[in-house]
Amino acid sequence: MSEEMDRESIIKAVDEILRTHNLPVDKEDYEWMVNNYPKIREMVGKLRIPEARYVSPALVFSPL
Amino acid sequence: MGEMPLTIEEAAGWLRSGKITSQELTAALLARAHAYQDTVGAFITLMDESALAEAKAADTNFAAGIDKGPLQGIPIGVKDIIATIDAPSTANSNVLDPAWGNREDATVVKKLRQAGAVIVGKLSLNEFAIGWPDPTTGFRVPRNPWNVAHSPGGSSSGTGIAVALGLILGGLGTDTGGSIRFPAAFCGISGIKQTFGLVSKEGCVPLGYSLDHIGPMARSVYDCAVMLQVLAGYDPLDPCSLNVAVPEMLAGLDGSVEGLTIGLPIPYFFDNPALDPEVKAGVLGAVDLLKEAGAKVVEVALSYAEEGSIAQRVTMFSEAFAYHEGDLQTKPEIYGRYTRRSIREAALYTGADYVQAQRVRSVIKQKLAGVMQGVDVLVMPTAASPAPSFADFETNSTKDVPSFCGLFNLTGSPAMSIPVGFSSRGLPLSMQIVGKPLAESTVFKVGHAYQQRTNWHLKVPELTVEGVSA
Numbered sequence: 031m032s033e034e035m036d037r038e039s040i041i042k043a044v045d046e047i048l049r050t051h052n053l054p055v056d057k058e059d060y061e062w063m064v065n066n067y068p069k070i071r072e073m074v075g076k077l078r079i080p081e082a083r084y085v086s087p088a089l090v091f092s093p094l
Numbered sequence: 095m096g097e098m099p100l101t102i103e104e105a106a107g108w109l110r111s112g113k114i115t116s117q118e119l120t121a122a123l124l125a126r127a128h129a130y131q132d133t134v135g136a137f138i139t140l141m142d143e144s145a146l147a148e149a150k151a152a153d154t155n156f157a158a159g160i161d162k163g164p165l166q167g168i169p170i171g172v173k174d175i176i177a178t179i180d181a182p183s184t185a186n187s188n189v190l191d192p193a194w195g196n197r198e199d200a201t202v203v204k205k206l207r208q209a210g211a212v213i214v215g216k217l218s219l220n221e222f223a224i225g226w227p228d229p230t231t232g233f234r235v236p237r238n239p240w241n242v243a244h245s246p247g248g249s250s251s252g253t254g255i256a257v258a259l260g261l262i263l264g265g266l267g268t269d270t271g272g273s274i275r276f277p278a279a280f281c282g283i284s285g286i287k288q289t290f291g292l293v294s295k296e297g298c299v300p301l302g303y304s305l306d307h308i309g310p311m312a313r314s315v316y317d318c319a320v321m322l323q324v325l326a327g328y329d330p331l332d333p334c335s336l337n338v339a340v341p342e343m344l345a346g347l348d349g350s351v352e353g354l355t356i357g358l359p360i361p362y363f364f365d366n367p368a369l370d371p372e373v374k375a376g377v378l379g380a381v382d383l384l385k386e387a388g389a390k391v392v393e394v395a396l397s398y399a400e401e402g403s404i405a406q407r408v409t410m411f412s413e414a415f416a417y418h419e420g421d422l423q424t425k426p427e428i429y430g431r432y433t434r435r436s437i438r439e440a441a442l443y444t445g446a447d448y449v450q451a452q453r454v455r456s457v458i459k460q461k462l463a464g465v466m467q468g469v470d471v472l473v474m475p476t477a478a479s480p481a482p483s484f485a486d487f488e489t490n491s492t493k494d495v496p497s498f499c500g501l502f503n504l505t506g507s508p509a510m511s512i513p514v515g516f517s518s519r520g521l522p523l524s525m526q527i528v529g530k531p532l533a534e535s536t537v538f539k540v541g542h543a544y545q546q547r548t549n550w551h552l553k554v555p556e557l558t559v560e561g562v563s564a
Contacts, residue, residue: 053441
């Protein structure tokens, strides 16, 4: 995903997220979020495994 | 300062033979704790007065023939994210409302006190059990007793340090993605997070509601088993508490591994390019020793280990973000930088990401159950490398380091870290032993058998301060 996102669209996405959540951030943290947003989206993309396609989530959790 | 017992097991013998009183033991360890405080920062609060009063009560009970069990009179520490009636709870943060701690003991602390343990202090941690120490918050930066330029591991840093240096004989940690096992590994001690729900987490500031565990850390596997026996049990105050019979933790501690099958999950855990060669050699050496002792060793593969680790991360940060969102909106500057940055990562996830993580959780739980059908335990490294230095952290993102621990918070499996040697730079190496749900006794059996044949867990850091050495 990181190759697919240009900086402008990343900034737009991060700005929208911060506005929606009403999260103030300083300059250093903002840069961290912008720099890491593509990596994080790529990471969570790996959760879309085919084997989970028809599996129910473990929302009622028991180790047994 | 005279010779002191190294383990709970040894101290219990001394207390019953009259070789030492709990007051003498507690006073000696408190003096040592004060002496080391500026160098390693193990404690946030030392509780001299109440500890000595509890020690006196323990001695009175011994004199009257009252014996509440192996923890009576034993100095124990509590991670400062768990409530105690007689000391503040900070979570190592300026954000936590001090009123949060104005309550009675957490369930686990009540259990320790009922067993006669002496609570000597509240132990350091990473802020809210996440992130990395930020010196600008005003809290001491906990340091590794084997090399103070290195991290002691987190988030139960103080517990790892204090046990390693012999400032306490056992302590409570918490573990949402490895926070008991990492500091145990980096400080060269033993620590277990048991089956999810077996120990109440009532009275603990949450990090990841569906992943959090409170568990024991001590020098030996035997001591962890003794502590867990006291801590375990159903608690209606914890909605995640398991209403099951508590296993006999000490049942299998006979030094034998004959007839047991150990699985080595090679993909992800042993063939990972990030795995330090010295860690790998240390773990495989330990496995060889267990094989010589009679265990059968087989190679296995746990599918989706990387995806499971990602699911743990997404779950942990999402659940933490739900707890912290309000404070991150109104006073983010009061958090340490690495804490707020870690938790705020969840803002970059979607609701679907969280649910997808729970679907992966279902898959990985099923995969692990399948692998465990053919083995009694899995063995793997606890961490990919020995303790990192503080200097390295500034240049290397922890996100790129694979986690071998978080997966077992996701599945709720019992998982223990024990020391297996030292690196060429003198830092502890460690292995992780993972069992089936509620099969803590098997995990302890394997770890105890290893420690019957080695003495890595009995090594004490040679750290001298103002004339005091551990």
